Amino acid sequence: MSRLPLVSTETADAEQTDLLTEVQRQLGRVPNLYAAMANSPATLRGYLNMRDALTRGKLSARVREQLALLVASENGCDYCVAAHSMRAGRMGFTEEAIAATRAAHAEDPHADAVLQIAREVLRSHGRIDDRVVDSARERGVSDAELSEVVGHIALNTLSNYFNHVAQPELDFPPAAPTKGSTMTAKWRRASKVALVDGYALLDRNGQSVHAVDDVEVSIEGGFLHIKVSDTAEVQVVSAPGVALVTYRPEV
Known part of the structure; x- marks a missing residue:
């Protein structure tokens, strides 16, 4: 059961209704994450505005989805890993490509470079050195794209952390969990x-x-x-x- 109540069209006030309508427009449905986030219209509005702005940036829709999946995996958010695994599958990613994305790798060299620096930013909390930035630039990542990588990390970390707090019920097909180690191979x-x-x-x-x-x-x-x-x-x-x-x- 969700820790925070899920706002529905029956319980929403006028402002919440407008926001949930916008979610429906952007996504075609209102996932439980957004229904829980609607408890604070200010939080949901800020999230939607940032998400909408970043869709108009330099990074392609495929790379944006890969970033969302990587960030969710790094932050241990099973809800978002499930959601973005499903969306990636619908975009044509194979199961192998989805697993590679969660490990910060991609067949496309540019996408691979984006995922690599994104993981560096995540794990260092933004305190990357010049060599990491230089490597990304040498692999074709522009300064605008570097900026957007940080933006997408912030956007998806917001949804990941919100899920940790709100614990909405999973309404996507479950993916391989992020919590703990599922490895059986010999160390x-x-x-x-x-x-x-x-x-x-x-x-x-x-x-x-x-x-x-x-x-x-x-x-x-x-x-x-x-x-x-x-x-x-x-x-x-x-x-x-x-x-x-x-x-x-x-x-």
């Missing part, structure tokens, strides 16, 4: 993991680096999963992004 100790140019990891101090030492790794579905410490989140890199893995001898 192995690696003395070194190095990535190719354009890819990065967070080390034990939260710094963006190209290589890490003495970590645990596991390979699943064409992705290398990396744990730099027992308390750190698992980081995922697609196989083309990995330059070197040196395993420690098993005893």
